[in-house]
Amino acid sequence: MSKEDDDNEDEDFAVRHAYEKYGVNGYYSQYGSEYRNPHEDRLITTVHQLVEKWNIKPTERILDLACGSGEITLILRQIGFQHINGTDPYTSEAYEKRTGTPIHAKWTFEQIADGCLESEIYDTIICSFAAHLIPPSYLQLVMIQLRFVAKKLIILTPHKRPQLLPEWGWKLTDEFVYERIRARLYIAEEY
Helix, strand or coil: CCHHHHHHHHHHHHHHHHHHHHCHHHHHHHHHHHCCCCCHHHHHHHHHHHHHHCCCCCCCCEEEECCCCCHHHHHHHHHCCCCEEEECCCCHHHHHHHHCCCCCECCCHHHHHCCCCCCCCCCEEEEECCHHHCCHHHHHHHHHHHHCCCCEEEEEECCCCCCCCHHHCEEEEEEEEECCEEEEEEEECCC
C-alpha cells in the first residue's frame, strides 16, 4: 500500500470517527465552515470521466447537492460549466469562500423530502460523497422529490450505498469506479 493510500485511509477513518463522535449533522454543524473533501484529487479525474462518458454538456443546469466546500462546482467550472447551483445546510461558508459564489440554498435532506425543491428545474443533479449519509427514513422521499426537478442524477460515493429502488423513479443506466470512488448515473423515469 502506498503512502497516498495510507493517507486516504487515515482521512477516511478521521471523518468516520468524527461522524461517530458527533453524528453526521453534529459534525457538519461544528466543522462545516472548514470542511474539505479528502478525496478531491480523485474527484477531479472522476468528474472529467463522467462528463465525457455520460455526455454531460457545459450548457446544462447543474445542482451541486450537498456541495461541501465546492469541489464539484470548481471542477465543473474548469471544464466550462457555467450554470451551477450549490446547496448545503452546513458548509455554505466554506463553499462561498472557495468558489466566490453565494450558496443557492441551505436545504437539508429533510426539507428536500418535504418538497422544498418544487420551483427548481435542473438538467443534472450531482450528489458527491453525501447520498450515503441520507437517513434511511428520508431516502425514498428525497429521491422521489429529486426526480421532479431533474432528468439525470449522478451519485458519487465511497460505498455501494445508497441503493436506489426503481419505484422511486430513477433507473440506473451506468456506473464506474475510479480509485474507490463509485460514480452512478440515474435517469428519471417518466410516469
